[in-house]
Amino acid sequence: MSETTNTPSPTVDDRLIVSVGRVAHGGHCVARHDGRVIFVRHAIPGETVEIVLTEQGEDAKFWRGDVVRVVEASPERVTHFWPEADALRAGARHASPIGGAEFGHVSRTGQLALKTAVVREQLERLGGLSSEAVDELFAAGVEDVDAAGNAEQKSGMGWRTRVGFAVTSAGKLGMHAHRSHSILPVQEMPLAVPAINALRLWEIDFTGIDRIEVAAPANGSGVLVLLAPVHGLSEKAAGAAVKRVARALAALETAPSVARWNPENSAIEVINGRGWVKETTDDHEFRVTGDGFWQIHRNAPKVLTDAALGYLLQGGFLNDGADVADLYAGAGLFTAPLADAVGADGSVLSVEGSPGTSRDARKNLHASAHVEILQGRVEKILGTQSRASQSAAGQRRQFDAVVLDPPRAGAGKAVVRALVATTPSAIAYVSCDPAAFARDVKYFANAGWKVEKLRAFDLYPHTHHVESVALLVPASKVTTTE
Incomplete structure (x- = not known):
């Protein structure tokens, strides 16, 4: 059985006072001490804080530390709402805070600003986009999906299902x-x-x-x-x-x-x-078995389907009779509205790696004869798809549009390569990790694709996580919006 232990009381040498720099991906900020990079959790850029080192070593490329005392606070610092996750209270008793609310010491507006900075930095550094391109794509920054809720919801509480x-x-x-x-x-x-x-x-x-x-x-x-x-x-x-x-x-x-x-x-x-x-959702019912995947935030299914399907509908990619794909399809959150959009004369390929979740998708979409549900690795299944017509037998299947919603690690080079080979007119990419998304953006760019539209949503309040939805099109293609 797992044991309950507290972090040992640190020695004086384990504690440092540092000036906090920029926010970085992963829920920490960057500080430096004697030329050494330290990733500091529970800080805010611009603060001066005392930290206790949690990972160190002379040969380590960087160290890690937790804030235990604030010397000069940011205007965005607030009292943490959850005592068990509060680094300051934990530090005072020489213990560790629990994970899962690492931005709870930051105001809601401050959290949105930090997440916006992370998405921007990842797109520029890993995605290869210019700051001007990011300015144009991402002027709205990370959006608050709870702004219209009740008092508890506006404060970022009560969202995890x-x-x-x-x-x-x-x-x-x-x-x-x-x-x-x-x-x-x-x-x-x-x-x-x-x-x-x-x-x-x-x-x-x-x-x-x-x-x-x-x-x-x-x-x-x-x-x-x-x-x-x-x-x-x-x-x-x-x-x-x-x-x-x-x-x-x-x-x-x-x-x-x-x-x-x-x-x-x-x-x-x-x-x-x-x-x-x-x-x-507004139009569909889904069975999700056991620990099968479903979006965690209570508003996430609507927010993400509205954004992803909205891009494809506005661009005219989901006409009656279109051939589309939902990759990493889960229980069918995107598959069901895609099937509605293309009608009985269209076709939808749903691909999911988890056997249990794929079985859920079959139950959820059993009445949609024009939906094909396949379980397996996305890149392998895409490689086996060929055109339905006999005259084109052996030729690779071509999609009019694709929804791509990979796990936190991203799609990766092999999936991007296989997907681009199906020559879709547009891809709605749903991402839960800015770094993985930015890496995939670079892979798509190397294959001749570009990000045309981008939104990001704070579907994980009080954590460092953020969800993005992008419209990707071939770089030579110009789309229009009604």
Whole structure:
């Protein structure tokens, strides 16, 4: 079982006072000491802070440190909303803060500015775009998707529909400290939607459980709790631990579904209720099984489909009868509206690597005969696609438009090469990582493509993460917008 440990009390030599420079990708800022680069978390550019070194070494290319005291504060600094994630409070007791809210000490406007700076820097440094090009593409900066919400939502709280927890050695609900195996006990998770906190998981004895995943769709259709027993327990002990927790959850006024879960192969065994959740958008309903992928922010499905499909519709790439593809398609979030847009005379290729999620897509789109769902590696499947007509047998299939929504690591050179070979007129690229997106932009540029439109959204308030949606077209192509 995982042990709960606190960071040892640092020595005087582990502490430094530094001036904080620019923000960098990954949720930290850059400082220097005696010519050494230090990546500092929980700081804000322009501040003077005292840090405790968390990673160091004479041969290391750079060091890492956490802020434990603020000497000169930025105007954007606020009191952290979550005590367990507050580096200053943790530093005062010689402990580590939990991860998952590393920008909680920054005002909401300050967070948007930091994320905008990161997206810009990555596009220029890794993507090869000029500052003038970025100015033109990205004048709006990172957009706040919660601006029209209630007071809690405007403050960046209550947005996570999915949360993963660990368990302390005492069997209490916990989360990991940043870049650490240490597990710290937690109670309410302020970023989670109310239905998750309503479970009051911190009151339950999780002895024998190693990991907990909770999914609570924003539509209120029912919560699913997945329980992974501690590895190495006997089958009898593991089963008893899961059933004990399931009984505690069943006693709640609004009881969730509960399933035993194997994180290694995503296999689930339903204990109470069902092993899936029902997600909805304005026009479609989706079944998502177990730990299958779905966008985390309660507003993300609408924000991202409106942006990605909006680019393709406005550019005239989704006419009736069009041949399109949804790559890394998940349970069908983009596939379903693509199928609507091209009509029964069109065709949609849906490609997803996860077998379980691909099965969900088949269930979700079983009524759409013009949708083909294939499970496997994107680059391999694209390489096997040929035109449907016999006269063109053996020729590579050509798409009119593509939605590309890769995992955090990005699409990569092989996928970009295979995708460009299908000669689509446009690609709507959805990215959850600015660095991976910028690298792929460079690969596309080397293949003769350009970014024509770009938006970015703060779908992860109080963290360093940001979601981007871009329209990519061949560099020689000029598109028009109605």
